[in-house]
Structures are given as structure tokens and as C-alpha cells.
Amino acid sequence: MMKVYAIIVKELKEYMLKPGAISWGIVFPLVFSLAFIARFGDIDHLVPGLVSISALFGTTSFVSSSIIFERRLRTFERLLLAPVSYGEIILAKILVGTIFGLMVSTITLLLVLHFMTYPLWSVSLTALNLVLSNLTFAAMGVYISLAISNPINVMTWLNLVRLPMMFTSGAIASLTLFPHWFLPIGLVTPMTYSVDGLRYGILYYYDVVPPLASALAMVFMTLLFTLLSIRALRRLY
Amino acid sequence: MSEPIIKAVNLTKRYGDFTAVDGISFEVRKGEIFGFLGPNGAGKTTTVRMLSGLTTITEGEAYVNGYDVKKEKVKVKRSIGVVQDVSNLYEELTVEENLRFLARLYEAPMENVSKLIKDFNLPAKKKFGKLSSGYKRRASIVAALIHDPPVIFMDEPTIALDVRSAKMVREMVRALNVSGRTVFLTTHNMVEAETLPHRIAIINHGRIVAIGGRNEVRKLVGNEVRVRLKVEPLKSSIIHALEGYSPAFDEDSLVLKVEDVDAFMDELEDLKRKLGFRVLHISTELPSIEEVFLELTEEENGEKGCACGGCPL
Structure with missing residues (x-):
């Protein structure tokens, strides 16, 4: 685990202030949340979605920014040449993305809490769902960043996944407001489980997925994306 | 004759239908500088990547420091330092932070960091991204020594360097060899090929076309x-x-x-x-290594030049 810790510290020092991480990982989710606050004022029902969007963009922007740089500058090969396993490299990337995403999504949460009418229902359940959301998104971001053959195209593909998810997950408008045929699309969207999990922790209700199922789905997706990332890394080198 | 520290047997790498390295076999002796020469795309870097465990071996076997590259990757990685053809340390980290990070990955003693910084006169507190290209390459070479490996792979170490920095790197290569390390040097720089290696191999189209001491290789193009x-x-x-x-x-x-x-x-x-x-x-x-190189690789390519030796005609 010392090697994983060393990689995490290195990543934070090296990539925290990279333009990709700042613009898409910090500025976009915060401005997006502020825009909704300014437009609606009473934003209770939007808070889980806004926090989830922050987690999604914070984690995926950080991990993709670091992987794009490392693949293009070939610093990734430094890790691969060292006596470090693929699993340790992927774990470090996922954890550092989770840490960065937690920072961004916690700031968003603290910001939007000021504009909520009702108090936050459960701090511990919210924190648990926040951690699971960030883990899921970080693992997904790592997988996408490694699965795309040309690193220049990673951010484009990532946005192709992230932007529609903001709508197909019920983050902006509840899935119950959509026609029935749309529900399966919502259920195959990883972000749906994050939004509903956070909705339960923050507001004490859920739209379509019960809280335990959301948590289990996020654990399953984290493991799945971790394994897929390891396989993608093996294929890449 | 000293024992082999690197051994490749029928080493092959294929990317789909394309064969980058085509069943090459060779040995590198302990304590020698082994020059691995070849034109661009000949298979030099792919060979280094296979031997260092950075890419999988399609066919054949390779041993480094007695360890099987396919089966004992971690032991191989602990036995080698790799200097790639790009200076790829982390730009936002200082030289010292870079070396400390690598020391942690290799579980090397932290004293190595300060010793190497002092021995190679590196600016410890300067960010790697702010260094000149010569210092970047020097730091990259030092990074490969952090765990004191017996074998160093150097892939085009003087590429894109000015004359002074290239000379400094060549002096470092000699110093590493004098300190007892085996150096596997890939290059298409003929100054290096002529002066540094004890033995050389020339690779073209993924196949070794010559191997041996410099004079042995020279004789391959005739007794003139x-x-x-x-x-x-x-x-x-x-x-x-x-x-x-x-x-x-x-x-x-x-x-x-x-x-x-x-x-x-x-x-x-x-x-x-x-x-x-x-x-x-x-x-x-005797013919220069450059002449031998051109003769052997041109024959393979079927592009023999005119007799005037590179005139603009």
C-alpha cells in the first residue's frame, strides 16, 4: 500500500492544477451549481443531482487529465517499469480521483446546503453515498481514459458519456417525470444510483432505486470498472 | 569470457500481421556496453520494451540477470534501470521529489536520493519541467539508478541533445560501465556506436544482421x-x-x-x-561502423546508394 500512497501523493502534486482538472473538474460543476441556485433559489430537490454532477466531473476530469498527460508524455511507463502491479497502479488512480472528487463534491454540498429549505437528513448516509459515488465515477473515468486508443480523444469521449448522463440519471429532472420506456435507460446509467443514493441520504426519499440497491450497484460498478481498467491497461502496453 | 546477463532466444514481437521483431537471439555479457544499432523502425525500441517487461513477448524467451522476463517480471524490474528516448519524469515535481517518488516505488533507501543528487550534481529543488534538455536527460539517467540496478537499458540517450549535453551523457554511460554495470545501448548515433560499445548488434527489419566486436562486425562487409x-x-x-x-x-x-x-x-x-x-x-x-551499418542495412533494404558516397546527385 506504500506504493499506492506514493502514487497518490505524486498525482496530487503533479495534476491538481492542470487546466483539464481545474476547468472541467472544479469550475464547471461549481458554476453549474451556482447557475441553478441563482435560477431557482429553492433547490432542495436538485441538491443530490448537483452534488452527483460535481462528483462525476471532479473525479473523471482529474483521472482523465492525469492519464492523458501520462500517456502522452510517457510518464505512465515510469510506473509500468517499476516493480508495481497493474492493480496497484489502477487502485492509486481510482483513489486519487476519488479524493479529488470528494473535495469538489463536498465543496458543492456545503455550498448548496446554504440554499436548502430542509436540513440534511443523514450525514453518515450522505457521506457513504458520496464516497461510493466518487469511487464509481473515478473507476469509470480511469477505464474510459485507458480504453480510448488515442489519448487526445479521451476528453471528447468522456463528455459524450458524462453530458447525457446528467439527464438520463434523473440528476436534473426526476426519472419519474419521464415516460415509462425511458426508465431502462435510467437504470443502465451509472449515475442514477449515485443520485438516488445521495437523494436518500440528503432528503430521505428516493425516486426509482432503493438505497441499499444503489449502494450495492455502486460497489459492483466500482469493481467492474476496476477490472476493466486493469484489462485495458494490459492491452495498452 | 564473462557470463551473459541478458539472453534473448528467438525473441519475437508481432502487432497483428506486422512483425516488429523477428526471432532474434543474442547474449549480452556481464559488465559490457552492448550497442544495439538499427535504422528507425528496425525493432530496437521494441526489443528494449520486451526485455524490460514493458510490452509482452509474442514468441521466444528472454532472461535478464538470470530471471525469466515472462515469468519473473518483478525480479527483472528490480534488476534493471531504463532510460527511455524521452526524458519522462514528472514536470511539476522537483528533481528531488521525482527521485524520492521512484525510490518509494522501488523500495530503495532514501539515502540513494541525496547521494545521486550530489554525485551527478543535480539541482535538487528545481522543478523537472524547468530544467534544460541536458539536465532533464541527466536526471532521467539518474532516475534509472535509484535502486542501484546491475543492468541499464538506454534507448537513444543522446537523441535531440546538443553537442555538449550529448558528450556529457556519453561520459555518464562510460562512468556507469566503469562502476560495474552492464549497459544495453540502443542508438543510431554513429559517434556513440564507434566509441562506446564493447560489442554491437545491428538490427534491420526486426532481424539481427550483424553481431560481435566492432572489428568483427567491420569484417562482415569485406576484408578491404x-x-x-x-x-x-x-x-x-x-x-x-x-x-x-x-x-x-x-x-x-x-x-x-x-x-x-x-x-x-x-x-x-x-x-x-x-x-x-x-x-x-x-x-x-578499417571501415567505420557507419559504413558497415549503411552497407548492411542498405543491402537489406535493397536501396544501395551511388558509389560517390552520398553526393547530392
Whole structure:
């Protein structure tokens, strides 16, 4: 685990202030949340979605920014040449993305809490769902960043996944407001489980997925994306 | 003869239908600088990547420091330091932070960091991204030494460096070798090929076309030696008499291609008496590694150039 810790510290020092991480990982989710606050004022029902969007963009922007740089500058090969396993490299990337995403999504949460009418229902359940959301998104971001053959195209593909998810997950408008045929699309969207999990922790209700199922789905997706990332890394080198 | 520290047996790498390295076999002896020469795309870097565990081996076997590259990757990685053809340390980290990070990955003692910084006169507190290209390369070489490996792979270590920095890197290579390390050096820089390696291999289209000591390899392109001759007075009759040796001018000397030096010397003595001239200077030269390289790789490519040796025609 010392090697994983060393990689995490290195990543934070090296990539925290990279333009990709700042613009898409910090500025976009915060401005997006502020825009909704300014437009609606009473934003209770939007808070889980806004926090989830922050987690999604914070984690995926950080991990993709670091992987794009490392693949293009070939610093990734430094890790691969060292006596470090693929699993340790992927774990470090996922954890550092989770840490960065937690920072961004916690700031968003603290910001939007000021504009909520009702108090936050459960701090511990919210924190648990926040951690699971960030883990899921970080693992997904790592997988996408490694699965795309040309690193220049990673951010484009990532946005192709992230932007529609903001709508197909019920983050902006509840899935119950959509026609029935749309529900399966919502259920195959990883972000749906994050939004509903956070909705339960923050507001004490859920739209379509019960809280335990959301948590289990996020654990399953984290493991799945971790394994897929390891396989993608093996294929890449 | 010392024992092999790197051994490749029928080493092959395929990318789909394309064969980058085609069943090469060779050994590198402990404590030598082994030059691995080849034109761009010949398979040099792919070979290094296979031997260092950075890419999978399609077929064949490879052993480094006694460890099987396929089965004992971690042991191989602990035995080698790799200097790639790009200076790829982390730009936002200082030189010291970079080395400390790598020391943690290799579980090397932290004292190595301060010792290497001092020994190689590196600016410890300067960010890697702010260094000149020469210092970046120096830091990259030092990074490969953090765990004190017995084998160093260097892939085009002087590429894109100015003359002074390239000289500094060559001095580092020699120093590493003097300290007992085996250096596997891939290059297409002929100054390096001529001066650094104890033995060389030339690879072209994924196959080894020559291997051995420098002089052994030179002999592969024929037994001719070049005789450089300076005579006084230089007359057309002398040139005419030496026509069988393909005479050419290089500044104020005649350069001749000679197979049997003894027979040539006898003939020269006869000519001296007959035509009345003095020999001011005579020396013999083997073909340069560059000439051998071009000859072997051109033959393979079927692109033999014109006889004038690279004229613009």
C-alpha cells in the first residue's frame, strides 16, 4: 500500500492544477451549481443531482487529465517499469480521483446546503453515498481514459458519456417525470444510483432505486470498472 | 569470457500481421556496453520494451540477470534501470521529489536520493519541467539508478541533445560501465556506436544482421582496408599505376581500397623505384561502423546508394 500512497501523493502534486482538472473538474460543476441556485433559489430537490454532477466531473476530469498527460508524455511507463502491479497502479488512480472528487463534491454540498429549505437528513448516509459515488465515477473515468486508443480523444469521449448522463440519471429532472420506456435507460446509467443514493441520504426519499440497491450497484460498478481498467491497461502496453 | 546477463532466444514481437521483431537471439555479457544499432523502425525500441517487461513477448524467451522476463517480471524490474528516448519524469515535481517518488516505488533507501543528487550534481529543488534538455536527460539517467540496478537499458540517450549535453551523457554511460554495470545501448548515433560499445548488434527489419566486436562486425562487409597515402611529388602516373585500388582523394591524401596489405606494400616499393616519389605518410583504416551499418542495412533494404558516397546527385 506504500506504493499506492506514493502514487497518490505524486498525482496530487503533479495534476491538481492542470487546466483539464481545474476547468472541467472544479469550475464547471461549481458554476453549474451556482447557475441553478441563482435560477431557482429553492433547490432542495436538485441538491443530490448537483452534488452527483460535481462528483462525476471532479473525479473523471482529474483521472482523465492525469492519464492523458501520462500517456502522452510517457510518464505512465515510469510506473509500468517499476516493480508495481497493474492493480496497484489502477487502485492509486481510482483513489486519487476519488479524493479529488470528494473535495469538489463536498465543496458543492456545503455550498448548496446554504440554499436548502430542509436540513440534511443523514450525514453518515450522505457521506457513504458520496464516497461510493466518487469511487464509481473515478473507476469509470480511469477505464474510459485507458480504453480510448488515442489519448487526445479521451476528453471528447468522456463528455459524450458524462453530458447525457446528467439527464438520463434523473440528476436534473426526476426519472419519474419521464415516460415509462425511458426508465431502462435510467437504470443502465451509472449515475442514477449515485443520485438516488445521495437523494436518500440528503432528503430521505428516493425516486426509482432503493438505497441499499444503489449502494450495492455502486460497489459492483466500482469493481467492474476496476477490472476493466486493469484489462485495458494490459492491452495498452 | 564473462557470463551473459541478458539472453534473448528467438525473441519475437508481432502487432497483428506486422512483425516488429523477428526471432532474434543474442547474449549480452556481464559488465559490457552492448550497442544495439538499427535504422528507425528496425525493432530496437521494441526489443528494449520486451526485455524490460514493458510490452509482452509474442514468441521466444528472454532472461535478464538470470530471471525469466515472462515469468519473473518483478525480479527483472528490480534488476534493471531504463532510460527511455524521452526524458519522462514528472514536470511539476522537483528533481528531488521525482527521485524520492521512484525510490518509494522501488523500495530503495532514501539515502540513494541525496547521494545521486550530489554525485551527478543535480539541482535538487528545481522543478523537472524547468530544467534544460541536458539536465532533464541527466536526471532521467539518474532516475534509472535509484535502486542501484546491475543492468541499464538506454534507448537513444543522446537523441535531440546538443553537442555538449550529448558528450556529457556519453561520459555518464562510460562512468556507469566503469562502476560495474552492464549497459544495453540502443542508438543510431554513429559517434556513440564507434566509441562506446564493447560489442554491437545491428538490427534491420526486426532481424539481427550483424553481431560481435566492432572489428568483427567491420569484417562482415569485406576484408578491404582503406590505405591513406600521401606522396611527393604526386604525379598522374602514380594514380594511373594504382587504378586497381580505386584511388580517391581526401584532402591531400590518396585513399585506396586494399585487400592484401603485404602485397600492396611490395607493389608500392616497386612503384617508388620505378616512378621516383617519396612516401610522406601511410596509414590503414578499417571501415567505420557507419559504413558497415549503411552497407548492411542498405543491402537489406535493397536501396544501395551511388558509389560517390552520398553526393547530392
